[in-house]
Amino acid sequence: MRILEVQNAFKKFSGNSLGSVQNVSFGIEEGELLALVGENGSGKTTLLRLIAGLEELDSGVIYLDQERITGPSENLVPGHPKIKMVHQAFQLSKNLTVIDNIKEVLKGYTAEYKKIRIEALLSLCKLEHLAHQKPKTLSGGEQQRLAFARAIADEPLLLLLDEPFSNLDVMQKHIIKHEVLDMIKHSGTTAILVTHDAQEALSLADGIAVIKDGQLLQYDKPEVIYRNPTSPYVAQFFGPTNIIESALLNGIIPIETGKDHTNTMICIRAEDIRITWNSSDDNLKGKVIRKDYLGAHTDLEVMINNDLKFIVRTNDQNIRLGDVLYLEMDRQKIHYFQ
Numbered sequence: 001m002r003i004l005e006v007q008n009a010f011k012k013f014s015g016n017s018l019g020s021v022q023n024v025s026f027g028i029e030e031g032e033l034l035a036l037v038g039e040n041g042s043g044k045t046t047l048l049r050l051i052a053g054l055e056e057l058d059s060g061v062i063y064l065d066q067e068r069i070t071g072p073s074e075n076l077v078p079g080h081p082k083i084k085m086v087h088q089a090f091q092l093s094k095n096l097t098v099i100d101n102i103k104e105v106l107k108g109y110t111a112e113y114k115k116i117r118i119e120a121l122l123s124l125c126k127l128e129h130l131a132h133q134k135p136k137t138l139s140g141g142e143q144q145r146l147a148f149a150r151a152i153a154d155e156p157l158l159l160l161l162d163e164p165f166s167n168l169d170v171m172q173k174h175i176i177k178h179e180v181l182d183m184i185k186h187s188g189t190t191a192i193l194v195t196h197d198a199q200e201a202l203s204l205a206d207g208i209a210v211i212k213d214g215q216l217l218q219y220d221k222p223e224v225i226y227r228n229p230t231s232p233y234v235a236q237f238f239g240p241t242n243i244i245e246s247a248l249l250n251g252i253i254p255i256e257t258g259k260d261h262t263n264t265m266i267c268i269r270a271e272d273i274r275i276t277w278n279s280s281d282d283n284l285k286g287k288v289i290r291k292d293y294l295g296a297h298t299d300l301e302v303m304i305n306n307d308l309k310f311i312v313r314t315n316d317q318n319i320r321l322g323d324v325l326y327l328e329m330d331r332q333k334i335h336y337f338q
């Protein structure tokens with residue numbers, strides 16, 4: 001069932017020449033996790049605030065469970081009761097214990113329901129052993145789990161996560177983001193995660209929406225976004241890739257036949273080019289002009305014919321700057337922009 005439907009959402013703040021969110025449309029199915037990605041200032045937070053009913057739409061409409069979301073001008077209390085937001089700042093009540101922090105957001109429920117719900121949340125969020133501690137005695141990850149428990153306590157229809165992991169250090173972030181996103185999956189909550197991190201989006205989300213200058217460039221499953229990007233921008237956002245005019249490749253490598261690719265751009269991911277020492281006719285001879293050691297692999301810049309550069313990802317640690325080698329393309333993986 002479709003839980004969220006955004007139709008032509010448009011928002012321009014006074015004083016700005018362009019809309020921060022420009023005619024954005026998409027939908028989310030119940031239980032899905034959507035990653036909203038884009039660079040700084042692309043409109044991610046504005047879109048999230050429009051969905052949460054915290055910002056007024058100029059035009060367009062947003063439905064949650066088929067009910068129109070109203071903006072601040074129509075609500076006495078800002079926001080929507082069935083949409084919860086989690087930020088980088090965990091917004092916990094510092095003088096209350098873990099249990100009381102959860103109880104605080106369950107006001108209005110019977111004592112019996114509260115007891116059952118708190119037990120379930122402590123277990124889901126692995127907080128049982130910390131139930132009587134106050135937030136300042138918890139680690140960053142434990143505080144993050146408590147913030148999450150509070151956000152889902154009264155079973156929101158939609159959870160909005162605005163870069164919730166950005167204050168955590170790299171070690172913590174790696175573990176905690178998997179824990180929290182596993183909890184989201186287990187709780188069956190529909191969620192939107194705003195992130196700058198392309199790898200996080202690819203590995204964790206059911207769907208990815210890429211936004212640039214307020215416009216939705218592409219919205220699809222991670223594999224489609226990665227393998228069939230609709231624009232060079234989207235292709236480059238998700239990892240090192242070679243974007244080349246097909247005309248430059250004509251005669252250098254055989255491009256797809258049977259179609260007119262005269263003016264198209266093509267995309268070859270760095271890991272889809274193999275390094276070989278074999279000088280077959282199909283392989284391109286080049287010289288290594290740059291080497292970036294990245295631990296598990298190395299990214300090389302290889303110059304062909306003095307005018308065409310390729311980024312190539314390799315596991316071979318023995319290649320050195322200045323080496324002359326050959327590049328073998330996996331032609332099945334060459335992507336043509338239409």
Ligand SMILES: Nc1ncnc2c1ncn2[C@@H]1O[C@H](COP(=O)(O)OP(=O)(O)OP(=O)(O)O)[C@@H](O)[C@H]1O
Nearest residue numbers: 013014016020038039040041042043044045046047
């Ligand atoms: N209240 C506001 N008044 C005026 N302009 C705003 C307001 N809020 C956002 N903007 C502008 O709208 C654009 C989008 O901002 P937004 O915060 O939505 O981007 P973002 O993608 O979330 O950025 P970041 O990743 O840096 O948080 C920016 O140009 C920003 O300056």
